[in-house]
Amino acid sequence: MTEDRPDALYERLRTFEGRPAATGGTGKDPVNAPMIRHWCEAMGDTNPAYTGPDAIAPPTMLQSWTMGGLSGHTDGTGRSTAYDELLGLLDDAGFRSVVATDCEQEYARPLRPGDTVTFDAVIESVSPRKTTRLGTGHFVTTRMDVRTGGELAGTHRFRILKYAPARRPATPTGPAAPAARRPRPVVNRDNRGFWDGVAEHRLLIQRCTGCGMLRFPWLPGCNTCASPDWDTVEACGSGTVYSYVVMHHPPFPAFDPPYAVALVELAEGVRMISNITGVPYDKVRIGMPVQLEFLRFDDELELPVFRASEA
Structure with missing residues (x-):
């Protein structure tokens, strides 16, 4: 990955840093046992801390309580225009493709069935122009603070790359063309x-x-x-x-x-x-x-x- 010098576009993009992406958002549903059970069954997580009268929600569910589902937050809760404006500016500059790159979570306190979740999100950073194997573009990081009862429960950082795809060399065709190779599995010390x-x-x-x-x-x-x-x-x-x-x-x-x-x-x-x-x-x-x-x-x-x- 290489980094280009800052340009006029980047200076405009930086003006979005610190602007809200969502304010005063409220979860569509309180933290609840059925969703915890569905999550644990899907993940194969049998930790007893997630069941019974003193159950807590798995910490990794943090963002799920803020999601609007297929219908979205129809009451407009928490919606801010700054994030859409930022993505529109990148679209206009030719960075129309997008890929999620990573997320980070920090946990401050457990969530329990019955808790009502509120959240605020901010555009935390926009990177200088980067050149990756996918193409050239900018990484955009948002930070969401999730609370219940006014107390911080956790922080979720989500990062995407808005990019213009790199030009690919022409693929040989005909009898001499090499056979396409299936992607290799990632082998590490854990597997x-x-x-x-x-x-x-x-x-x-x-x-x-x-x-x-x-x-x-x-x-x-x-x-x-x-x-x-x-x-x-x-x-x-x-x-x-x-x-x-x-x-x-x-x-x-x-x-x-x-x-x-x-x-x-x-x-x-x-x-x-x-x-x-x-x-x-x-x-x-x-x-x-x-x-x-x-x-x-x-x-x-x-x-x-x-x-x-x-x-």
């Missing part, structure tokens, strides 16, 4: 053992040695008892389709839509996301039995997938 197992045609599940809870995907610690110690068990390979989507995105190198992506519940009880093979994408159904297999995509990449039969 390396899983990928070592895949290389041996073994599907390994983490098991907490403190409480015995199985977990997937791989994590550095246990959600149930917080123990950092674990070993592994090998999945037998049987499972069922718990849920699925059919991808219809535009053509993309190494992918051939439409195709099915499923959330598979393994016989051991954990769930993982993978492709379904052996049947047309429109024949995949919830509850369909599937069996693990390993599919090779090129000389370097082999991935676990699940094969089903129409029967």
Whole structure:
């Protein structure tokens, strides 16, 4: 990433720093047990602190209590024009593409069912012009302070890149064109053992040695008892389709839509996301039995997938 010298546009963009993006916002619903339960089920988080009469909300739900949902904040609560003006200025300058880059959260106190959430947001910073692999543009950071009862509960920082896409070299076509490579998985110290197992045609599940809870995907610690110690068990390979989507995105190198992506519940009880093979994408159904297999995509990449039969 490189940084250009400040220019006239950047000086205009900087005038938005410190201006409000939302003021006096109020959550559409109080903190409530059903949403906490849905969140924990989706995340596979079984921490007992989130259930019972003294339950708290998972801290990572902080921003969710401020969201307006599909209908938005129809009463206009908290809405400010400064953020829209800033994005419009970037659009007019040719930075019309956008990608979310990262977010940061700080927690000051737990939220509990019944708490009413209020929030204010400010445009915290606009970066100088940056050149990235995606293209050239500006990073915009907003900071949202979330309160309940006038007391700070937490802070959420959200950062996007508004950019003009970089020009891509023409892609060779014809018999001499190289085959498109499927994107490589990110392998790090927390999941390396899983990928070592895949290389041996073994599907390994983490098991907490403190409480015995199985977990997937791989994590550095246990959600149930917080123990950092674990070993592994090998999945037998049987499972069922718990849920699925059919991808219809535009053509993309190494992918051939439409195709099915499923959330598979393994016989051991954990769930993982993978492709379904052996049947047309429109024949995949919830509850369909599937069996693990390993599919090779090129000389370097082999991935676990699940094969089903129409029967």
